[in-house]
Amino acid sequence: MKKINTAQLKQLVEAAIFVADTPVTKQQLKETVLNEFTVADRTLSKVINELKLDYQPRGIQLVEVASGYRFQSLDALSPWLSKLWQENAPKYSRAMLETLALIAYRQPITRGEIEQVRGVAVSSNIIKTLTERDWIKVVGHKEVPGRPALYATTKGFLDYFSMASLSDLPNAHAFENMAESIASDSPLKVLNEAPSE
């Protein structure tokens, strides 16, 4: 195993995160671009932190999302940057967002349970769109008659919304507290059991 100095390591890690097609984890970096070097975990973390700081004043930022590190543009620049594309970002209906929110906060959850909370039927189209976007997936089946599918969110969902884990969900805490205070028989407590991605 070869040695690599910190300056070179920083360059290599920076370039790797930039050119990779998807976010990259420290583990992936160690298995690919760094596989012939001896790099301590601490050193790698230090270099990544330095990169984060280096880019803080710049137009793009190094962020950690569920599937790893990626560089992305500064939030505040979006009004101008979006002009680079002809099409506007898609808008999602309230029905879709409410369904997605329920799956995110209460996963794993069945379609029936979503319908119970929302008081209306969930259209198959919504489930299909969310699945095709790779935001939700079936993680199992509930052992009740009909064995309905249990839905959960994916890493792709967290990546898309710039979150590293489900605990980054806005108001995750408030949701949890409120859910608990509502009723003892409420099935809302599931949030605690949500798999931490």
Next chain:
Amino acid sequence: MKKINTAQLKQLVEAAIFVADTPVTKQQLKETVLNEFTVADRTLSKVINELKLDYQPRGIQLVEVASGYRFQSLDALSPWLSKLWQENAPKYSRAMLETLALIAYRQPITRGEIEQVRGVAVSSNIIKTLTERDWIKVVGHKEVPGRPALYATTKGFLDYFSMASLSDLPNAHAFENMAESIASDSPLKVLNEAPSE
């Protein structure tokens, strides 16, 4: 038309070049992300030059290519960055191994002759894969109708299997007998005697 200060302009230009799908020209920048600002050509060029300098010590560089400006990884890092796209080729099929074996033991041999022994057609893919791996090559053409290519193994083949010459190839007959004598149910033991690659 609004004013934009140099620091903001630099952030915006930097982010735009980073997030655009293709290289961008100054003109494109002015028509999209900068279209609501008054920006002198000189100022824009200055900002781009500053960005070039900013990135000079880093793992990625701002370069101008035919269709505009883009960031690209440092040339010197390529050997390691290539590992991000490492793929493992599938294991060789029996057809591939038999073809290679026949070329090794019966060279120079035509594809037709291999097919005669194997009783089935030899796919062009097999010949291509073995040629690309630099294990076989065309050493001549047989003077029969169609002038089929004659294949032989290469020095690369001998090197891979740590042989000085083809006479180091195990005698297939002796090998068989040995294999049978070791244990009828565990032909794998023979593998131990193969040069460890």
Next chain:
Amino acid sequence: MSELTKTNNNKETPHEKGLSTPVQQPLPLAFINGEALIEKPEDLFIPPDALEVILETFEGPLDLLLYLIRKQKFDITTLPIAAVTKQYMEYVDAMMALKLELAAEYLLMAAILAEIKSRLLLPKRSDDSEEEDDPRAELIRRLKEYELVKQAAEDLDIQPRLERDVFKAHVEVSENVAPIRVEPDVSLAEIVLAFSTAMKRAEAFENHTIEREALSTRERMSLILSLLTSSEYMPLERLFTVEEGRAGVVVCFLAILELVKEQLILCIQAGPYAKIHVKLGSHEEN
């Protein structure tokens, strides 16, 4: 009517939200031709498209109920069921009168409301030692829960999102980056086994036995072929190497004979005792 007029002049954003701030202002029921419609005008003609918009605006009966509760500044925890039911039924009746396709959920909610109302009207039995459950409790729980989900959806919507608020930075690799392909490992034993299998199979299917030639001869045949060209003759002796000794010369000679026999090479001699030259068998132009 007065409320409608009032809100038309209201310049504030109609969709102020937040659980903490219950209702400071009437929420618009729907927008028609860009104007906020706040309440179903009681005595006036109801434009049918207004109600259609209502149906599209609300995500279901819970959403409509929440709206009514907020609009009337009712306390969700005490839920004045008679008033809420009356208002709810007005909307449902209006929509039914217009034969709008009303989702069954709206009617189900109407039934639930009616049931709660009737249970509240029933006199409590004195011998009930245990405190009877408030018939409104379940509905209140559902409303609170739904309100929470509604809020969560709104929060999710403003969460920085790829392609809208943030964009992935991507950098091209420099031209000399090439994907690495790891070729599979092959052991010599596999090749020997493959050869045995192929030969055994061939022998089984064909009657003639395939002659086995010394490998060294075949290797030399390959070597000679790769040394020669079809355009130039090469002196035969250049194919022999003294260092190989007698055995090497024999192998080489056998290889040449075999190649000549298979017409892979041509040997020519200008005259008796002249030097022999060889080249690759050239393809005769017909």
